[in-house]
Amino acid sequence: MTAREFSIEIIQKLTSAGYTAYWAGGCVRDLLLGKEPNDFDVATSAPPEQVRDLFGKRRTLAVGESFGVIIVLGPKTAGQIEVATFRTEGEYLDGRRPESVDFCSPEEDSKRRDFTINGMFYDPIAERVHDFVGGEKDLNRKLVRAIGVPQDRMEEDKLRLLRAVRFTALLCFELEPATADAVKIMASQIVVVSAERISQELRKMLAHPQRASAMRLCEELDLLAAILPEVVDATIQVSLENWEQSLQVLDRLDVASFEMGMAVLLSDVRLDSVREICIRLKLSNQEKESIMWLVQHQGCLDQFPEWTLAEQKKLVVQPHFEQLFEIEQLRAIVQEKSGQPYQFIKSFRSERTAEELCPPELLNGRTLIELGHRPGPKFQTWLKAVREAQLNEEISTQEEAIALIKNL
Ligand code: ATP
Ligand code: MG
Numbered sequence: 316m317t318a319r320e321f322s323i324e325i326i327q328k329l330t331s332a333g334y335t336a337y338w339a340g341g342c343v344r345d346l347l348l349g350k351e352p353n354d355f356d357v358a359t360s361a362p363p364e365q366v367r368d369l370f371g372k373r374r375t376l377a378v379g380e381s382f383g384v385i386i387v388l389g390p391k392t393a394g395q396i397e398v399a400t401f402r403t404e405g406e407y408l409d410g411r412r413p414e415s416v417d418f419c420s421p422e423e424d425s426k427r428r429d430f431t432i433n434g435m436f437y438d439p440i441a442e443r444v445h446d447f448v449g450g451e452k453d454l455n456r457k458l459v460r461a462i463g464v465p466q467d468r469m470e471e472d473k474l475r476l477l478r479a480v481r482f483t484a485l486l487c488f489e490l491e492p493a494t495a496d497a498v499k500i501m502a503s504q505i506v507v508v509s510a511e512r513i514s515q516e517l518r519k520m521l522a523h524p525q526r527a528s529a530m531r532l533c534e535e536l537d538l539l540a541a542i543l544p545e546v547v548d549a550t551i552q553v554s555l556e557n558w559e560q561s562l563q564v565l566d567r568l569d570v571a572s573f574e575m576g577m578a579v580l581l582s583d584v585r586l587d588s589v590r591e592i593c594i595r596l597k598l599s600n601q602e603k604e605s606i607m608w609l610v611q612h613q614g615c616l617d618q619f620p621e622w623t624l625a626e627q628k629k630l631v632v633q634p635h636f637e638q639l640f641e642i643e644q645l646r647a648i649v650q651e652k653s654g655q656p657y658q659f660i661k662s663f664r665s666e667r668t669a670e671e672l673c674p675p676e677l678l679n680g681r682t683l684i685e686l687g688h689r690p691g692p693k694f695q696t697w698l699k700a701v702r703e704a705q706l707n708e709e710i711s712t713q714e715e716a717i718a719l720i721k722n723l
Contacts, residue, residue: 316389316390316392316393317392317393318354318355318389318394318396319352319355321355321393321394322357322439323439325357325396325398326338326357326438327440328369329357329366329398330440332361334359334360334361334365335360335421336358336359336361336398337359337436337438337439337445338355338357338436338437338438338439339357339358339399339435339436340428340433340434341354341356341433342354342356342437343435343436343437343450344432344433344435344450346437347435347451347454354396356397357398357399358398358399358400358401358424358436359398359400359401360401360418362383362400363377363380363384363385363400366385366398366400370385370387374387374388375387376395379399381416382399382402382416383399383400383401383402383416383418384397385397385398385399386398400418401419401421401424402417402418402419403416403417403419403424403426404416404427421436421447422447425445425446425448425462426447426448426462426463427462428448429461429472429478430453430459430460430475430478430494431448431450431453431460431462432458432459432460432482432488433482434446434448434450434462435448448462453491457486457488458489458490458491459479459483459486459488459489459490459491460491460493461475461491461493461494461497465493465496465497465498466497466500468497469497469498469504473501473504473507473508474508474516476501476502476504477505477508477513477516477533477538478516479494479495479498480520480529480532480536481516481519481520483532484523484525484526484532485523485525485529487525490536495536498538499536504541505541505542506541506542510597511597513542514597514598517542517573517577517596518573520576521573521575521576521580522571522573523571526565526566526568526576527562527563527565530562531562534547534558543581545588546558546580546581546584549583549584557583561582561583563645563649564579564646565579565580567645567648568641568645569641572605572638574602574605574606574638575609575641575642578605578606578609578638579642581606581610582613584610586611590603590607593607605634605638608633608635608639609635609638609639609642612630612639613642613643613646614643615630616639616640616656616660617647617652617656618656619659619660620655620656620659623707624706624707624708625703625706628667628672628673629706631660631663631672632673640657643657674705674706676702676705677701677702677705677710677711677712677713677715677716678697678701678713678717678720679698680694680698682713683698697720697723700719700720700723701716701719704716
């Protein structure tokens with residue numbers, strides 16, 4: 316059973332029990348756009364306790380019961396479905412979360428949602444859209460428009476500032492002018508949103524094919540200056556041309572990971588600032604290490620053909636080398652530089668097996684001890700020299716390695 320089928324089953328059961336139940340929000344938007352939704356959220360008139368009773372305590376999770384949200388657990392293939400009671404939200408005191416919720420009609424529920432295209436319901440049984448906010452019209456006009464007074468809605472929840480940019484860019488829509496004005500006026504306040512949620516938005520934007528237009532829009536609406544002031548500073552100090560080139564690289568990336576996107580964005584930022592940014596955005600250690608490695612090695616491939624064999628081999632076996640190569644090759648294209656080093660690297664790689672690039676060691680600490688040497692700091696120097704010579708294809712046997720150490 317798919318998530319879609321399971322969510323219809325849930326809606327049927329709620330309807331048979333006398334409640335109203337619809338698909339709600341993002342999935343309605345995606346269905347009307349002819350896209351496969353990420354998840355099928357259900358909204359219903361049934362209060363949370365009734366939802367739990369209907370599906371059984373063991374098959375539900377009361378993760379957000381006080382907000383009217385119950386998770387219904389489905390078969391493995393269907394996953395879990397969020398069933399939320401139609402609700403209005405009380406005042407937002409912390410700029411992120413409502414203080415209280417009240418259960419209400421579908422119409423009132425739609426008014427608390429962020430953008431008109433996200434504010435619709437769909438009844439999959441009657442096959443009918445319930446649109447109280449003009450969402451269908453805006454979908455057809457390709458417009459992202461806040462529901463209600465834009466600035467008030469952004470004040471309530473500042474995450475909407477970034478969501479506005481994400482939906483606009485990723486759907487290739489326009490941002491309705493009054494909504495855009497509100498985003499620009501409020502942009503500096505995005506920092507009250509937790510780092511985790513900001514980076515979650517950045518991940519979604521940078522891992523998407525429309526990542527370049529998302530970043531351009533962030534820049535135009537002053538959100539970039541609020542989230543990544545270092546990038547804006549570097550653009551001013553280094554050059555505007557580099558920023559334009561970075562956007563072009565972002566645009567051309569074939570398979571983009573979040574890390575690659577960040578590395579391109581941060582290409583003119585000093586490495587210690589890059590580290591600080593990753594920490595500030597609470598990225599994972601793995602993300603931080605990849606981003607820093609990519610930024611650190613940007614620009615180095617142009618000299619690759621002049622390096623020693625050992626240097627070349629050591630770089631190409633690095634875990635993020637492929638990503639670096641893709642970024643750098645694109646940068647060379649947008650800067651109209653020679654593609655010769657990249658052709659060289661391509662043949663260099665295709666002419667060698669993985670074992671040739673990273674052959675088994677000829678010697679290690681244990682073999683040195685077996686040969687009667689006393690462990691000490693010299694071991695490291697010797698082993699390094701042996702490895703270097705081996706990768707440079709000057710030696711290829713243990714005997715040659717031992718002879719080399721004797722000469723040291
Ligand atoms: P996607 O899942 O593709 O990122 P989505 O629209 O489904 O987009 P979700 O975060 O899954 O976004 O939220 C589901 C729905 O809940 C939205 O479509 C919107 O109606 C509502 N919603 C989510 N976040 C907010 C918010 N910050 N303010 C107001 N409404 C919101
Ligand atoms: Mg969703």
